[in-house]
Amino acid sequence: MSKIVVCRCEDVTLADLEHSVARGYHDIEEVKRYTGFGTGPCQGKECVAVVACALARLTGAAPATVPPFTSRPPLAPTPLRWFVRDPAAHRFADDRGDDADDGAAPATDEEA
Amino acid sequence: MEGGNVIDEHGPAGAPTLARAPLPPRAEYVVIGAGVMGLSIAYHLARRGVTDVVVIDRGYLAEGASGRNGGGIRQQWSTELNIRLMQQSVELCRRFAVELGVNVWFRQGGYLFLARTAAEVQRLERNIALQNRCGVATRMLDAGAAGDIVPELSLDGVVAAAYNPTDGILFPWPFLWGYARQAAALGVQLHTHTPVVRIDAGTTGYRVHTPRGEVVARRLICAAGAWTPExxxxxDVEVPTWPIRHEICSSEPLKPFLKPMVSELSSGLYCSQSMRGEIVGGVTVPGHGSTYSMASTLEFVATYARRLVRLMPRLGDVKILRQWAGPYDCSPDGNPILGAPPEHPDFYVACGFVGHGFMMAPVIGKLYADWLTGDAPHEIFQRSTLARFRDGAGAGDKEDFNIG
Known part of the structure; x- marks a missing residue:
């Protein structure tokens, strides 16, 4: 029997969605958590519409009533070091003042 | 936390865990809140033979703090009561997968608390002495020994560390599925998407009103976490807890390298590596006050990145995939509120765990059910009354290790 993959990052199949719905987990947020779909590198950009359509079909819900799950920042996978010198970061009492050798992204105007 | 293809095939084949039936007209117990605390109480009530239990929740399963926490579970606390409770909870977690039929990805890699000042070292030493007396094998390490456990650490400024190898991490969501599924199999009804809009206190119980109908509870258990005051x-019961937004994030998956949960006392930074390989962690960003907002902020992710890359420079190129937030349920003395107020002897609460309710829920749910079904109340219930905030008596020992 062939597999229909609905989320390529996490290898979630249509059968996984059917299993989730059979358990009573219909809400797209519950399905995300129960199957893991949308939790990989694409964060749902490739799979959320496919899954929403499948859920509408599996549950009999009108497609307009199946919203995407809450999208989370960042927009794309982002290296930690890009944030290191961001002026938004809280500075604790023991924070070093010297950012020179931390390998961070280029200094902002504020810190340059 | 992360998803996965979870196997929970124990229990009746094909039976849905979540009820789609109307609310029943009455129930022995109505539990408000299908988070880990409410589900643990409901499951343990059912295990004790009380199955006329209805659990209702205003949102989806895992919408609140139970679905948003970092999955840490530790016995390194500063009061004897919390240490002993968490020893029991760790034991319950060790057996959870077998008993509840679901993989919770529990991993005892230890907890490593890093101290950067003499005052922090003293605090750890005091706690370790108490933990050792309780039978928890926490030990003080110098910076070099901490580096032996986590070679990626930058030890610059680290003075010492407390390490207990039997602390660990778990994957929060399957705890909810496991409790929910087994409670449902025993006869408990679970109703998500069912917000409580009004409660009438009457002589025969509490009439709970929801948009999906009403149910009269002989006894009402409020396990609504940070939403308990509402x-x-x-x-007309005033509960003196308040919500604080706590943010957290998850990275791309990495080859397993990080054994313990690492936490830094000076910033409240913590991070661990999940069984899927992601680095999951957070940091305490001070000064935002009481809020139910679960918005994500740049301030958080920037602060986390700054502290984490300082502590483990090799993680600088690791990519963040996702950040989110959940509410800490704060209490005035850092200790929980349990039991019923004198004027409402059939209205029980379970709140005020200050961000650590998840790890406490396995043992608290069991002790709660034991008490409600006739056992003498555990000491935690005598220590955790709502009345302590009314008569000024206080809770006794103040917990000072609500880290991260």
């Missing part, structure tokens, strides 16, 4: 206020 529910309690419906019957």
């Amino acid at each position: 529910v309690a206020r419906m019957i």
